[in-house]
Amino acid sequence: MLILQDLSYQLPNKDVLFSNINLTLHSQEKLALIGNNGSGKSTLLKIIAGQLQPKTGFVKSDSNVYYIPQIFGQFNDLSISEALGIDKKLMALKEILDGSVTEENMEILNDDWTIEERIKEAFEYWNLPDFELNLKLESLSGGQKTKLFLAGMMIHQPDLILMDEPTNHLDFTNRKLLYDFIQSTSKSLLIVSHDRVLLNLLDKTCELTKNGISVYGGNYDFYSEQKKIENNALEQNIQNREKELKKAKEKERETIERQNKLDARGKGKQEKSGVSRIMMNTLRNKAENSTSKLKSIHQDKIENIRENLHDLKGNLSGIDKMKINFDNSQLHKGKILAKAEEINFSYNQENLWENNLDFQIISGERIAIKGDNGSGKTTLIKMILGETKPTSGNLYLAEKKTVYIDQEYSVIENELSVEQQAQKFNLTNLEEHEVKTILARFLFFKNDWDKKCEFLSGGEKLKLLLCCLSIQNLSPDMIILDEPTNNLDIQNIEILTSAINDYEGTLIVVSHDNQFLEDVNINKIISL
Template sequence: MTQTLLTLDGVAFSLADGRPLFAGLSETFDRRRTGLVGRNGIGKTVLGRLLAGELAPSAGRVLRQGRVYRLAQQLAPEGTTLAQLAGVHEALQALDRIEAGAGGEHDFEILAERWDLRARLQAELQRAGLPPLAPETPAARLSGGQAMRVALAGAWLADADFLILDEPSNHLDRAGRQALLAQLARWQGGLLVISHDRELLETMQAIVELSPLGLRRYGGGWSFHAEQQAQQRCDAADELARRQLERRRETAALQREHERQQQRQARGRRERADGSQPKLVLDARQERSEATTGRLQRRHDTRRAELEAQVRAAAARVVEDTAIVVPPLPPAVLPNEVLVFDGELPFVAPPLARLSLVLQGATRLAVTGPNGCGKSTLLRVLAGRLAPAAGRCERRVACAWLDQRLADLEPSQPAIEWLRAACRQRPEAELHTRLAQLGLAAATLGSVCGALSGGERLKLALARALLADEPARLLLLDEPGNHLDLATLQALEAMLRGWRGALVVVSHDEAFLAALALHERLEATPQGWCRS
């Protein structure tokens, strides 16, 4: 029998404002590779933090056996070093003090006899396809994919019994994703992967879904989960329809029975009025009728309550798959040349440093290539956030840049205020309506941007770009799918397919790119940028 490593026992959690996020969660996790799925904002990351012991539940308890290591979704706050990103900063500092002869008992506890930690770190970085990097290297110098590889290297170095990985394939290129799958296949400890990556989830031995109904476990990978989930939703909808039909039929039958009793009482009143029956007989008959009516009313009330309870119970098993509507950009005439870049990219090595690029009209361009080749740098230059090393970059329409970290969001500012600052000409009611269409609940709009989930932040940033007083006509998207659940990603695909503006998108998700009806591709190759 597989040893249980983590146990949820009636766990509940409430947000800082008192709103309940979930309640009554009970589940066990062992060494089987398990995927955790669910809509954005449902609480997957919070649940991961509860399992890792980083948060305390509002009710219930979390039991752990062995050491748990959690890889966070948001990897590198400003000022983070490579060692901090890999989770070995304190251990390396302890090692330095011990080697300098200034180590104390606490240093030996932190190091835990990992005397070869520096060598192991470099070996893991090499295995991840990264060049030799000093532990004090600023994480800001790394691309999103390189940062994720460093963080994953830290996970393998953690000597943990159970790993919790939150969106580990985010930012990884194709080679990085294949390396991650290979590493997970070799992992012998417990594993919980929070992800919307269908290829990664397919390799799991079980899928646990978090929904408004709680946690539900499915055996097998993503395909089996999707098939079972679809069947369960169909069954739940059928059960609800059956219970609703039963309620209508029985309510109609109860009404007919009530009307017949009313008719009998009416006949008794007519007979009393015309005096055709002795009063003693009529009084006895009336007494029996009133008693029957009382019993009948109580029986009807009880049955109606039972029918209502059955319908409510059936409805509670139906999870509404609410459609998400991304606000469309109003049609506009685009100039012949939307963007012109002719020059050299900073921080990018030859031959990829040099590029000449002209976007004409509603061009739809994918930018692809391995991690670290300069794709994000290119988008920053095109957005005007970074000056070219040489040459010129001209934008001839309003441009919106949504980077991997969504750096433009003000973490301490309420979401609605951050949106309103760019959308002063739109009524408050319209902003709330548009955000609701995006799947952002009214309660989240008062939350500060830093408290929103990754998907919620991306939807908020997208709304600001499209609803601004000067709406964007050129969208520069850097790995937008990294923050979205599957339903929202498909909604974004649909919006971008029908959008009339110009689009440049960086992504390693080939399924996402295939859905966008792209015109061209700009690929980073060993020979330089290749446009096809």
């Protein structure tokens, strides 16, 4: 069992990342942990794993915990056995088998005589080569590093497994292995992921915000339905508060007007009745104080409603506002943009693809390029972009305007500020205030405009790129997306999906995210 009680965490700059975190994870329970980019999901996993200390609260666990991080660069200088934390045990086993049966070696081994067999079985299950265990991690691909740490689950046999975005570098084949493992294991799981197929395999969904965790008693689809109900209630609440604000302002105006009429009428009566000047001043002061008090009461009420309305609106996602306003592509539907006849590409005189490729790309199509890691998806993209030529066969490419969006959003220039980046796309000479209005629509406000792009998260870079394309207002004939969802939280995936579905040109997507491919209405597949 895992218990989190009243956890909070403070960043080095003294900002509170999250507080009031309370959660219980029971034996064999499988939980999803979701939240917007920057909400602290990875930090919370590190606290549970014992790598970070909370500012307040405590973590109580009677489980043996195994943690799979999202980023592996910190292990590059380590060997495979060191990264997996099995180097000392393997060395102790070797020395014991060589005759050095010391108390220290026996204590390190801890009767784990089958560790070598488990390593072999785990590597086979996760489709890993028979690596030398002293090989440095820096020589492995992102997918191999992920599979290596997944293999560690079988090697260490923990009670509780923490996973941070485990499908990021996995192809379809290895994602299926992970899905099968999640469904069949009796281990307790707490998984951070944006992979909606994976999230639907888990028992409960926990949403992390700055102010705590909300637990939904079902998988991601259940959570989505509950959020729709909550959002509908939120929008209704906002409409009611807006009506209440309007009524409060009308009430204030009517009350002040009525009070002013009463004051004027009273003053006239007093003048006719010959009340002394001193008494008149006293009565006038009382009337002014009364009017001022009424104004203050109504202003306080209006301000309270306004603040509540602001807080409610702050809970809206803003997705509906983030639309790309493209002019339509000038290409007619059905125009051939690319035609491949028996093409292939060779490395060291060896063909990349077993069978030569034949395909056409027609204007208006929505195409997915699918294939396992190493199947040549990036090479094919470079051919379609005209950056690489096939070494055999013929490839026709029509003149076209193409936007290529890679995983790092490298169209965004890190050395520029947010506003400078936006102005680079201002090809139609919009006024400065018009550019800033569009920036605000994509949730970049005044305090963001001078921020360097290098400090933006993946989700923020995506939103800035969509904003820039909207400012440019020139529809490309083709958009190519290369693993676009890898670094995005679910909210930003929804923003990207919504923006892409407004686009009417040709779309090519390389992605292992089947849910995303379905949501952007892919109608053709090039399979490698």
